[in-house]
Amino acid sequence: MPHIEIIHDKELEARTGNRQAFTFLVDGIPSMRWFPNAESKEFPNRSADYFVQRCVSRLKDGRSSEAFGNVPTVKVGASEVVVDANDDIDEKKIEEQLAQMGLDKKAIKQVLHVARVQKNKGRGKIVKNKAVPGEVQEIVLGSGKTKKRAARDKFKYVLDGKESVGEFHSEKEARAACSIQAFMSRGKLGKVQELQEFLEKEFPGKKCKAFACAKQHCIRAFVEDKEYQVSWIKVGGVWSVERIKEMI
Amino acid sequence: MASHVKNIALSRTWSGDMDLNADDMRLILCMTNTTADTDLDSDNVNGLTLDEMDGANYARQALANEAVNTDDANDRAEFDADDVTINALGNGARQMQGALIYEHVTTDADSFPGFWVEFTSTINPGGSNFTISWNAEGIAQQASA
Numbered sequence: 001m002p003h004i005e006i007i008h009d010k011e012l013e014a015r016t017g018n019r020q021a022f023t024f025l026v027d028g029i030p031s032m033r034w035f036p037n038a039e040s041k042e043f044p045n046r047s048a049d050y051f052v053q054r055c056v057s058r059l060k061d062g063r064s065s066e067a068f069g070n071v072p073t074v075k076v077g078a079s080e081v082v083v084d085a086n087d088d089i090d091e092k093k094i095e096e097q098l099a100q101m102g103l104d105k106k107a108i109k110q111v112l113h114v115a116r117v118q119k120n121k122g123r124g125k126i127v128k129n130k131a132v133p134g135e136v137q138e139i140v141l142g143s144g145k146t147k148k149r150a151a152r153d154k155f156k157y158v159l160d161g162k163e164s165v166g167e168f169h170s171e172k173e174a175r176a177a178c179s180i181q182a183f184m185s186r187g188k189l190g191k192v193q194e195l196q197e198f199l200e201k202e203f204p205g206k207k208c209k210a211f212a213c214a215k216q217h218c219i220r221a222f223v224e225d226k227e228y229q230v231s232w233i234k235v236g237g238v239w240s241v242e243r244i245k246e247m248i
Numbered sequence: 249m250a251s252h253v254k255n256i257a258l259s260r261t262w263s264g265d266m267d268l269n270a271d272d273m274r275l276i277l278c279m280t281n282t283t284a285d286t287d288l289d290s291d292n293v294n295g296l297t298l299d300e301m302d303g304a305n306y307a308r309q310a311l312a313n314e315a316v317n318t319d320d321a322n323d324r325a326e327f328d329a330d331d332v333t334i335n336a337l338g339n340g341a342r343q344m345q346g347a348l349i350y351e352h353v354t355t356d357a358d359s360f361p362g363f364w365v366e367f368t369s370t371i372n373p374g375g376s377n378f379t380i381s382w383n384a385e386g387i388a389q390q391a392s393a
Contacts, residue, residue: 020318032321036269038313051315051328058384065383107343107370183384187321217320232323 001060001173002027002180006052007214013037022052023217026184030214059183062175067159067182069122124159124178126171157181188219188232188239195230198241199223251346253388256291257362260351261390266360268327272352273311273362275332275380277301279342284364294356298348303373304338311349317386327363328386337378343370347380349387363388 005025013021020034038050047053058064098108131151138146155168157178164181168174192210199208199221209222221228221244233242260266278284281299290296311329319326332347346366353359365380365387 032319034318034320036315038315046313050313051317055384063381063383065385179384189321
């Protein structure tokens with residue numbers, strides 16, 4: 001799990017009187033998201049970092065529309081069917097399950113339509129690697145001793161078509177990791193590499209650096225230690241570099 | 249129609265008349281005969297056909313811990329609040345289609361519609377605890393362009 005550090009920029013708050021002074025870093029990289037200070041006499045039990053903590057806990061819970069789109073949950077009586085945005089939904093099985101719950105044909109058709117539409121939303125999905133029956137794995141206990149047990153299923157996530165390097169022990173861990181990775185590569189934050197390549201193409205042979213700045217919450221560009229202003233354009237929902245201009 | 253921001257909410261937030269952090273923001277569950285999903289123009293809640301949920305244990309919900317956050321990666325502002333739960337919500341006359349979030353002022357004639365949040369499928373709660381779980385990107389967003 002990536003290391004998340006919450007920051008309260010008190011200096012910014014004092015200097016600008018801006019309410020938005022909480023943010024967080026993931027493995028040192030800025031999230032590029034600002035939150036208000038939640039401290040208030042009206043809510044004495046609410047901590048100052050309540051809003052940023054809420055966002056972080058939702059990401060750790062795997063609740064990210066960036067990663068998974070909207071996940072529809074249909075609740076009928078005491079039963080629940082969660083139609084997920086993963087590719088491996090078994091439409092026939094879901095249809096049977098919904099029919100057993102008493103949904104009519106029109107409602108079943110609607111749920112399946114949404115499931116198919118939702119498959120194409122969100123950038124991520126979870127892949128389960130089932131353990132081979134009879135396979136045994138050796139684990140190391142806290143005491144240092146080893147123990148053999150039946151192998152368990154492993155999980156990976158796929159984001160923008162690329163599979164995660166690490167494997168996870170549970171689907172929940174994989175969803176959390178995917179959510180955080182999707183969040184940290186959203187919008188312009190995911191285009192730092194593209195900006196770096198743009199600079200290297202514009203200024204071949206020169207020292208170029210593109211990065212997300214933790215202080216200013218923007219993507220910054222430097223060529224030979226001279227800063228350039230970046231103008232971004234969004235086409236078809238995707239950000240790209242429009243032009244750069246030397247800052248005087 | 250997909251989830252959207254009402255025109256009156258856009259103008260009132262820009263003029264400073266609607267403060268999403270401080271005003272009394274509430275949630276109405278609407279069933280499938282509502283016009284809240286297609287009418288962006290009505291200035292007051294009573295101008296919409298709500299087709300408000302009529303199942304057992306339903307009541308309008310006040311949002312808690314509202315916050316407006318700045319998303320610099322996407323050049324937008326995001327409105328967020330705590331998840332909303334209605335316990336043991338019975339079925340209504342029709343299935344629920346979505347939620348209208350509005351600025352409450354005394355009566356529906358004085359209140360202002362804010363956002364329409366469409367559920368990804370129409371829903372019968374069937375007596376279960378009904379929870380709307382907002383995700384990390386919040387309830388609604390307003391982009392700079």
